[in-house]
Structure formats: structure tokens, C-alpha cells
Amino acid sequence: MSPPDVRRRAPRQALLLVVLAAVLAAALLLSLMIGSRAIPAGDVLAALFADVDSDDATVVTSQRLPRTLVALAAGLALGAGGALMQGHTRNPLADPGLFGVNAGAAFGVAVLVFVLGVQAPAAIVLAALLGAGVAATLLFVLGLGALRGDALVMLAVLGTTLAAFLGAFTQGFVLLDRQTLDVMRFWDVGSVAGRDLSATALVLPLAVAGLVLALLNGGALSSLGLGEDVARSLGTGVLRARVVGIVAVTLLAGTTTAVCGPIGFVGLVAPHVARRFAGHDYRWIVPASALVGAVVVLVADTLGRVIAPPGELQVGIMMALVGAPVLLVITRRRRLVAL
Amino acid sequence: MADTARLDTGAPAAPGAVTGELPPLRAVGVHAGYGDRAVLQGVDLAVTAGRITTVVGPNGCGKSTLLRTLGRLLTPTGGHVELGGDRVAGLRPRELARRLSILPQSPVAPDGMTVRDLVERGRHPHRPWYRQWSPEDVRIAKEAMESTGVADLADRALDELSGGQRQRAWIAMTVAQQTDVVLLDEPTTHLDLAHAVDVLDLVVRLRAEGRTVVTVLHDLGLAARYSDWVVVMKDGRVRAEGPPADVLDATMLADVFGLDAHVFPDPYDALPTVVPTGHA
Numbered sequence: 257m258s259p260p261d262v263r264r265r266a267p268r269q270a271l272l273l274v275v276l277a278a279v280l281a282a283a284l285l286l287s288l289m290i291g292s293r294a295i296p297a298g299d300v301l302a303a304l305f306a307d308v309d310s311d312d313a314t315v316v317t318s319q320r321l322p323r324t325l326v327a328l329a330a331g332l333a334l335g336a337g338g339a340l341m342q343g344h345t346r347n348p349l350a351d352p353g354l355f356g357v358n359a360g361a362a363f364g365v366a367v368l369v370f371v372l373g374v375q376a377p378a379a380i381v382l383a384a385l386l387g388a389g390v391a392a393t394l395l396f397v398l399g400l401g402a403l404r405g406d407a408l409v410m411l412a413v414l415g416t417t418l419a420a421f422l423g424a425f426t427q428g429f430v431l432l433d434r435q436t437l438d439v440m441r442f443w444d445v446g447s448v449a450g451r452d453l454s455a456t457a458l459v460l461p462l463a464v465a466g467l468v469l470a471l472l473n474g475g476a477l478s479s480l481g482l483g484e485d486v487a488r489s490l491g492t493g494v495l496r497a498r499v500v501g502i503v504a505v506t507l508l509a510g511t512t513t514a515v516c517g518p519i520g521f522v523g524l525v526a527p528h529v530a531r532r533f534a535g536h537d538y539r540w541i542v543p544a545s546a547l548v549g550a551v552v553v554l555v556a557d558t559l560g561r562v563i564a565p566p567g568e569l570q571v572g573i574m575m576a577l578v579g580a581p582v583l584l585v586i587t588r589r590r591r592l593v594a595l
Numbered sequence: 596m597a598d599t600a601r602l603d604t605g606a607p608a609a610p611g612a613v614t615g616e617l618p619p620l621r622a623v624g625v626h627a628g629y630g631d632r633a634v635l636q637g638v639d640l641a642v643t644a645g646r647i648t649t650v651v652g653p654n655g656c657g658k659s660t661l662l663r664t665l666g667r668l669l670t671p672t673g674g675h676v677e678l679g680g681d682r683v684a685g686l687r688p689r690e691l692a693r694r695l696s697i698l699p700q701s702p703v704a705p706d707g708m709t710v711r712d713l714v715e716r717g718r719h720p721h722r723p724w725y726r727q728w729s730p731e732d733v734r735i736a737k738e739a740m741e742s743t744g745v746a747d748l749a750d751r752a753l754d755e756l757s758g759g760q761r762q763r764a765w766i767a768m769t770v771a772q773q774t775d776v777v778l779l780d781e782p783t784t785h786l787d788l789a790h791a792v793d794v795l796d797l798v799v800r801l802r803a804e805g806r807t808v809v810t811v812l813h814d815l816g817l818a819a820r821y822s823d824w825v826v827v828m829k830d831g832r833v834r835a836e837g838p839p840a841d842v843l844d845a846t847m848l849a850d851v852f853g854l855d856a857h858v859f860p861d862p863y864d865a866l867p868t869v870v871p872t873g874h875a
Contacts, residue, residue: 482705485697
């Protein structure tokens with residue numbers, strides 16, 4: 257490859273985003289077409305844009321469209337969140353759940369079912385969101401000192417500790433109560449199908465806010481890749497960048513987990529794939545990682561519908577099945593970058 | 596200024612202080628440290644424009660701490676730092692980064708990052724958030740690579756380069772930042788003599804471009820050769836300052852470093868040469 261001319265590079269990376277967006281559009285279409293009943297692309301488009309009344313049209317608009325949109329949002333959020341998390345912790349193994357957000361959400365759901373005996377889908381989403389928010393706030397208060405200096409890793413350690421602590425309660429509730437067990441064993445497997453749409457709509461603005469903050473954080477994050485001292489020397493407000501990043505990750509991971517339950521691997525894998533194309537500039541890595549995340553979740557969810565007929569595999573399981581080999585391939589072909 | 600004891604009475608005062616012209620960078624009664632550990636114990640220093648000022652002193656004397664405080668990487672616990680008369684504490688991060696750059700000791704870049712990528716980061720404080728690149732940014736980054744001799748390495752990854760090449764690439768980044776004041780914290784650490792001289796030649800070039808440079812160096816011989824003004828620190832205070840020939844002498848080395856040494860003028864250019872003979 258000839259050395260890229262500086263003037264041409266930004267357009268090249270913009271082109272990459274366009275290509276990724278096109279792949280995403282294809283994944284969206286496939287997600288609407290494929291399932292226990294295969295529906296041709298023409299009929300899918302007709303069901304979406306023309307007023308058609310058929311069984312296929314009903315399947316597309318009432319079942320596949322909602323789950324496709326949820327998968328799209330979850331993938332965008334987890335991809336962007338993962339890029340931010342890896343950038344801020346300078347740790348290639350970081351994922352957006354690292355700050356104890358997922359454990360907090362699980363704890364919220366367990367408390368709801370065990371203590372209040374409520375298990376309405378909308379209530380579960382809100383309880384998970386509340387749990388994630390409380391965990392994040394707790395961590396933020398405990399770890400505020402760690403924001404100064406290169407000790408952001410402390411925050412991840414605190415997050416893992418908090419996750420173990422909350423997990424103990426969640427497991428206790430599950431062991432003590434059959435009803436909690438039944439709810440949690442399904443919640444624990446992340447899924448984009450059959451989500452409660454009214455609760456999802458309520459959560460959506462938070463996810464959008466998280467995504468906007470994540471995109472704005474890219475420039476500062478690129479500077480932080482050179483170390484905090486150099487970042488400061490380049491005029492980056494380090495503390496502000498950290499706070500924006502942490503709030504964004506929390507919003508992205510918290511909302512996704514609240515709606516879908518925990519979906520692993522996306523936030524871990526997507527940034528590595530994005531980085532291979534987008535280089536070292538987080539102003540490109542963050543959007544590229546979001547798009548890759550969306551494609552990965554959509555493909556995993558679509559595959560899950562046809563891999564074990566007549567049943568379905570939830571996207572959380574599919575992600576582990578697909579994501580683990582992908583990560584292995586990446587690590588074997590090229591050592592994980594030190595960030 | 597009471598504890599700024601001049602060892603050599605013949606040393607001229609900093610011109611800034613004489614003419615009343617504002618020094619580009621000034622520390623006024625600065626105290627600073629890490630946590631409970633106080634390192635700087637009241638440092639007064641006026642850096643002169645267009646000169647290379649080098650801070651020397653034994654390990655742990657506060658050289659790097661002084662440089663970090665001057666560059667606002669560390670907030671003083673007492674006193675203040677002025678940049679061209681403005682207190683740095685009140686400047687916005689970008690504003691400060693357009694006027695002063697500081698290269699920390701042994702900086703680390705992400706794996707696989709190219710020299711060009713790194714040097715272009717120097718344009719960050721000049722670039723509004725909504726804009727990616729302007730032709731001017733491209734031109735300035737290119738010139739910075741040319742003037743630091745890394746233009747041929749532009750597309751090489753930093754981790755493939757020798758220590759000296761890498762250090763020049765980092766300096767190219769600060770050159771692209773186009774600041775009047777450049778602070779370099781031990782730019783020759785881990786470099787062999789030839790590479791160290793390469794880097795210091797580059798520092799001289801920065802001065803020729805009209806920049807004011809403050810560095811920290813360990814090697815007194817190099818400090819004597821490449822500095823216009825030497826600041827000697829011990830125990831968090833400035834013990835002496837002045838032109839190298841006036842400041843570097845056997846008495847000072849014994850007093851500050853606890854080192855027995857012959858100091859004599861180089862027969863070729865009369866710059867002070869330090870030959871250690873043992874511990875005092």
C-alpha cells in the first residue's frame with residue numbers, strides 16, 4: 257500500500273464509515289428477511305413502505321422490525337461504549353460493563369423480583385436501569401480520586417469489586433427464591449426479541465445522549481492515548497474528558513443492559529475490528545466501532561433464529577458463540593494492540 | 596529571591612529582570628509536590644526569551660517537578676507561574692497549549708502509531724472540534740518533520756524506530772504545536788551520546804527559530820555545551836544560575852552534587868568541561 261497522503265486520509269476514513277453503513281443496511285435487511293419463515297426482500301420493503309396486509313407483513317412489522325431496531329440500538333451503543341472504555345482505560349480487554357454497570361442492573365432486577373415480587377417487563381427495564389445508575393454513581397463517588405493521575409485502572413478494579421459484591425446479593429436472591437430464579441435465568445441471557453417497547457422508548461433518549469457524548473469524546477480520547485501529560489500539553493481538559501467518557505459509557509452500557517440484559521463480547525470485539533480500519537484516531541474509531549457493533553449484534557441475532565430450528569438462540573448466547581472465535585482469530589493473527 | 600544564592604558573583608542577572616521586559620516564563624515563589632511530599636520549596640525563576648535554559652541538579656532535587664509545574668502539569672501549592680505575564684492557572688487548556696508545550700520524560704504512544712500520526716497530533720490545540728484537517732495543518736506538520744529530520748520516517752511506526760529517532764519524532768510534535776515556549780523533560784534520557792547530541796542539536800535549532808527552550812539534563816558536560824543559562828537546583832530550591840562557564844565549577848559540584856571533580860575550560864572552545872575524580 258502506498259503511504260497515504262494526509263489530505264486523502266480523512267476522506268478514506270469517511271469512505272470506511274460509508275462502507276460500514278452499507279454493510280449495516282444489508283444486515284438490517286437480512287434481519288427483517290430471515291427467521292423461521294423466510295420473507296423475500298421485496299415483500300419486506302413492501303411491508304415497511306407500502307400498506308400491505310398479509311401474514312408476512314405482520315411478521316415483519318410487529319415482530320422483526322422491533323427486535324431489529326433494538327438490536328441496532330444495542331449494537332451501536334455497545335460498540336461505541338467499548339471503544340470509549342478501551343480508550344480511557346488504555347486496556348485492550350476492557351468492555352463497557354467494566355464499571356459494574358451490568359452487575360448493578362442485574363442487582364436491580366433481582367431486588368425488584370425478590371423484594372417487591374414484581375416482574376412486569378417494563379418494571380424490569382426500569383429496575384435494571386436504576387440498578388445500573390446506582391452502581392455507576394457509587395463507583396463514581398468511590399473512584400473520584402482515581403480520576404486524577406494515570407490511575408483510571410483503579411476505577412476498573414473498583415468496578416470489578418463492586419460487581420462481585422452486588423453479584424453475591426443477586427445470587428443469594430436467586431438461590432432463595434424460585435420466582436427470582438425464573439426471571440433471572442432468562443434476564444441473564446441477553447436478548448433483543450420481545451422487548452417491552454414502551455419501556456425501551458423511555459430509555460432511548462438516554463442511549464442517544466450517551467452516543468452523542470461518546471462521539472464528542474473522540475478527539476480528547478485520541479490525545480489521551482499519548483498519556484495524560486502529553487494530552488494536557490496538547491490542550492486537552494483531561495478531567496472533563498474523563499467525566500464525559502465515563503458518563504457516556506455508563507449511559508450506553510446501562511441502557512442496553514436494562515433493555516436487553518447483558519450482551520457480552522460486542523463491546524470487546526467491535527473496537528478491535530474498527531481499529532484495524534480506522535487507525536489510532538478515536539474520532540474515527542468511535543463511530544466505526546458503533547457501526548461494527550450494530551452489524552455484529554444484528555448478524556448474531558439473525559443467525560440465532562435459524563441455527564437451531566425450531567427453537568431460537570438468544571443474541572447473548574450467539575455473541576459468545578460467534579464472538580469468542582472472532583476474538584481468538586484477531587489475537588492470533590495480530591497481537592492485541594497495547595493502547 | 597532570598598534563597599537564590601548566586602555562587603558566582605560575576606553572573607549577570609537575567610536580562611528580563613534588568614530591562615523590566617516581561618519574561619516569557621516565570622516562577623514566583625513556587626512550592627509544589629506530590630501529596631504530602633513537598634518537593635519545590637519556594638522557587639523563583641525568570642526564563643529569558645530566545646535562550647536555552649537548562650535545569651541541572653542531583654536526583655530528587657525537583658528538576659522535573661519544576662518543569663512540570665512550569666508547564667502546568669502540576670498545580671503549585673504556593674506561589675504561581677506566569678507565561679508572558681499571564682498566570683498559567685487562569686489560562687484555558689487550549690490557549691496554554693498554543694503558547695507553551697511540554698514534552699514529558701519518556702512519553703509512550705499507542706502501538707503501530709506512525710510518525711506522521713504523532714506529529715499531526717501537535718496541531719490539536721489549533722484545530723476547532725468541528726474540523727478535521729486544514730491544508731495549513733498538513734503543511735505545518737510536514738515542515739515540523741522536515742526541520743527535525745524525521746520526514747523520511749513519516750510512515751514508519753514509532754515502535755520500529757531507534758530511541759533517538761523516536762525522540763526527534765516527539766519533538767517534531769511539539770514543533771508542530773508552534774509554541775513560543777518549549778519545555779523538554781530529560782530529552783536525552785536512554786540515548787547514547789551520538790543520539791543525545793542529535794537531539795540537542797535539534798534544541799539549538801528550536802532556539803534559532805526564536806523559541807524559548809527550558810530543558811532538564813543530567814549530563815553536566817552536555818548542559819555546559821548546549822545551554823545559554825544553567826539553573827542549578829538542590830533540595831527543591833535554586834542554588835545558582837547563570838551562564839554555564841560562570842556556574843559550573845568545582846565548588847558548586849562539591850556543594851550541590853557532593854562530587855569531587857576537575858572543571859576546566861575546554862582547550863578548543865573554552866566551555867567548562869567536567870571530569871569527576873571521586874566523591875567529596
